[in-house]
Amino acid sequence: MAKKNLLTSFLLSAAIASNAQQHNFNNSYVKPTDTLVQQKIEQWQDLKFGLFMHWGTYSQWGVVESWSICPEDEGWTQRRGPYAASYNGYVKAYENLQTTFNPVNFNPDKWAAAAKDAGMKYVVFTTKHHDGFCMFDTKQTDYKITSSKTPFSSNTKSNVTKEIFNAFRKDGFLTGAYFSKPDWHSPDYWWPYFPPKDRNVNYDPAKYPERWNAFKDYTYNQIKELMTDYGKVDVLWLDGGWVRPLSSVDTTVEWQRGIKFNQDIDMARIAKMARTYQPGLMVVDRTVSGEFENYVTPEQTIPNKPLDYPWESCITMGNSWSYVPNDEYKSANTIVHLLLRIVSRGGNLLLNIGPSPLGDFSDTAYDRLRDIGTWMKVHGEAVYGTKPLAPYEDGNVLYLQSKDSKTVFVYVLSNDKNDDVVLPAAISLKNISLTKKSKILCLDAPKEKIKFTSTGDASVISVPAALQNQVAGKYAVAFKITL
Known part of the structure; x- marks a missing residue:
């Protein structure tokens, strides 16, 4: 189906988050040839309902995840607070949040129990967002939750990605690792020699191939860590679709028109390695159509009719992807209706909750999960499969x-x-x-x-x-x- 026709067939959810960026649908889908991947997709499609979590140091400020350090004049990138007047001062203060991040109430077993009771069947967790702060024990950088610079590093549960995956896997969930391809903290993506101008790499990779190759290796090595040290992983959920081959850019999509350089991260190499360690792994290189987008991920949208390929709509429970104090949460009624409308079109709902800086969901989020679970216990057979x-x-x-x-x-x-x-x-x-x-x-x-x-x-x-x-x-x- 042509992209123009496909896009016009979609409606924005009435409760679209104010800081959400619309992710357009691609004009082609390539069915995986790997039979193990095909089987995993079919299994995943039957699950229907998953939990998404955006969590990082930014939760301490209650601001949108990562985007406030991006020098773009967009609604969701606005700097606020005492450091907002100076870009460099703001970034320094933002990165210094690492030294105060101490989510002492972190209890992934509690999250898994609440999600299971709500009828959720899989989880996707942000192991690293665009700001580059790693919520896992990577060996590639010290900008991570397990660094001695981070107070929580002394906690026995400091490797939160491993703790989350283990807790949810124990409760029968499929596990998914969200990973940002761009990394705004890496000197090989935003080279300090040049100021960043937007979300993209701030130098020409063709002009400085050694630096770009170093960034490719950095990305490859971090994903390899996630694929080898964190147990069974079912989904590699890759965000940051501007990191892509220049030939794949669709200039009819507004945000893609800002991509000026070839940012080929070598997905073939990454996917081959990842599936060597995780056979049947679903790879979701979102918005980059082709063999590495095993399912499509509309954001805050629901189609009028079923699609011809596997898809999942990621939608926030509140108005923001990350934690915001006193956020306004959707009612259980609204969420059940969203779930049913998505499932009736053949998709899955990935419902996002942003944990607090202390490491827990809000009481309202738990209330919503409990109310949804009460409903799902009666209607599960009319949802799953x-x-x-x-x-x-x-x-x-x-x-x-x-x-x-x-x-x-x-x-x-x-x-x-x-x-x-x-x-x-x-x-x-x-x-x-x-x-x-x-x-x-x-x-x-x-x-x-x-x-x-x-x-x-x-x-x-x-x-x-x-x-x-x-x-x-x-x-x-x-x-x-x-x-």
């Missing part, structure tokens, strides 16, 4: 089906501003033909007998009197239809 069914969404009714197409799941959503679902006397179904052998069960009221009528491909569910015009459930009520 499902696939889209046309017309996908019709008013407040959503359609899904089992992988073998023998079971249909019909959801009736609540009003966006009201948690409670009130059912009408009848629910009309589109493109669903029922027979005398068909059976209908309301997952929210399994003891109620559900009758129906069907003529051709038009069917009508007769809602029992006991469920009519009163609260039948929260967020979304599901009908399981055995064809």
